Amino acid sequence: MGTETKKISLYIHVPFCKAKCYYCDFNSFAGMSGRIAPYFKALLGEIELYGERLKGYGIKTIFIGGGTPSFVDAEYISAVAESCRKHFDLLEDAEITIEANPGTLSFEKLAAYRSMGINRLSMGLQACQDDILKSIGRIHKYQEFVENFQQARRAGFSNINVDLIFGLPNQTLEDWKETLDKVAGLEPEHISCYSLSIEEDTVFGDRLKAGELKPADDELDRRMYHMAKDMLTSYGYGHYEISNFAKSGFECLHNLTYWKAEEYAGLGAGAHSYLDSVRFNNVYSVEDYIDCISRGTLPVEDEHPLDAEEKMSEFMMLGFRLIGGISITEFMQRFGSDVYALFGNKIKMLENKGLIEVIGDCIKLTDSGLDLANQVFMEFI
Ligand code: SF4
Structure with a gap:
């Protein structure tokens, strides 16, 4: 491959789940198993349509996300992987991730993923306590996660991420410590720790409105975050992004594409793309998506071309996450x-507030900036 090849990432959305978690506002649906076959037919159609557009690009990462990609039969995922290899120039060392949830996995499925060339597994766990898992609408128990994790190792996955959430209703600092200890004890290569955000149009959003749910207070939320940073660092994980920790060399290359404001193509219902300086997304509805593709058109809506200043602001806002x-x-x-030519005043102001610091060639969040990152991001929106 010549040095001229532009590299790009690919996101593929699978919007089906076994049940909807109470905090989830992703474009994902339960009770739609009947639409899986037509959806994947459409997805294969979209891959083919994109084949032309992405000529000359080398695919450096693929992320099959959702939803719960592991909810559908492995044959569907295999067809997608095969079609990607046929229509795109997949780089030899490409990172290929699939998202999976306990309760939808088996050794056979995991082995099938490995045989398709999928080399990274991202597992949704969230918490280790079964009562907490039940109270947030998860379909699995902790033990199922452990079994699936061990099956994944046996199937040959040597790059596994585990997703966790803190600040959950009724979750204590002790619960969170136990979760971090147990998960780090399993030695996954990567751990993501997200602070719960309660969104509208979710079960939790409705409960909050009705006064039936008490969110974690800010102080507890921050103590949990600091606990994650301290504990995971001492377990040997590098803290490389606000919410993400990895053993050395296992940082998520796909997500780094987003944080570095590089190009990616998103396929599937509601998937977002950033190509040729334009941000756009596909239609969110599964039916509309299937309809569009069956008519031979790309299901794109909401295109937003970025001008030079917007690109620079995005680069700053996303880069501060690292x-x-x-x-x-x-x-x-x-x-x-020069970054100072455009943002000099803002950089000075945020430095004076103690939220960012300049060390050598780097402008980065300080420890207090990590807790108040939104204040920094707001300056670059
Ligand atoms: S499994 Fe993931 S995508 Fe599906 S409802 Fe739960 S959080 Fe949302």
Whole structure:
């Protein structure tokens, strides 16, 4: 492959779940098993349509996300993987991730994923206590997760992420400590820790409105975050993004594409893309998505071309998510101008507030900036 090849990431959305978790506002649906076959037919159609558009690109990462991709039969995923290899130039060392949830996995399924070339598994666990799992609408118990994790190792997965959530209703600091200890004890290569955010149009959102749910207070939320940082670091995980921790060399290459504001194509209902300086997304409805593809058109809506200033602002906002921050040199190489020329005043102001710091070539969040990151992001929206 020549050095000219542009590299790009691919996101593939599978919007089906066995049940809807109470906190989830993703574009995912339970009770739609009857639409799985037509949806995947459409997905294969979209891959083919994109084949032309992405000519000349090398695919560096694929992320099959959802939803719960492991909810559907492995044959569907296999057809997608095969079609990607046929229509795209998949780089030899590509990182290929599939999201999976306990309660929808088996050794056979995991072995099938490995045989398709999927080399990274991202498992949704959230918490280790069965009563908490039940209270947030998860379909599995902790022990099922452990069994699936061990099956994944036996099937040959040597790069596994585990997703966790803190700040859950009725979750104590002790619960969170137990979760971190147990999960780190299993030694996955990567752990994500997200603070619960209660969104509208979710079961939790409705309960909050009705006064039936008490969210974790800010102080507890921050103590949990600091606990995650301290414990996971001492377990040997590098803290490389606000919510993400990895053993050295196992940072998620796919998500780094987003945080570095690089290009990616999103396929499937509601998937977002960033291509040729335009951000756009597919229609969210599964039916509309299937309809569009069956008519031979890409199901795109909401296109937003970015001008030079917007691109620079995004680069800053996303880059601050990384613990290493933004490289002043990289900014110059990418945009041909000095970061201080456009953002000098903001950088000074945020530095004075103690939210960011400049160390050598890097502009990054301080420890207190990590807790108040939204204040920093707001400056670049
Ligand atoms: S499994 Fe994931 S995508 Fe599905 S409802 Fe739960 S959180 Fe949402």
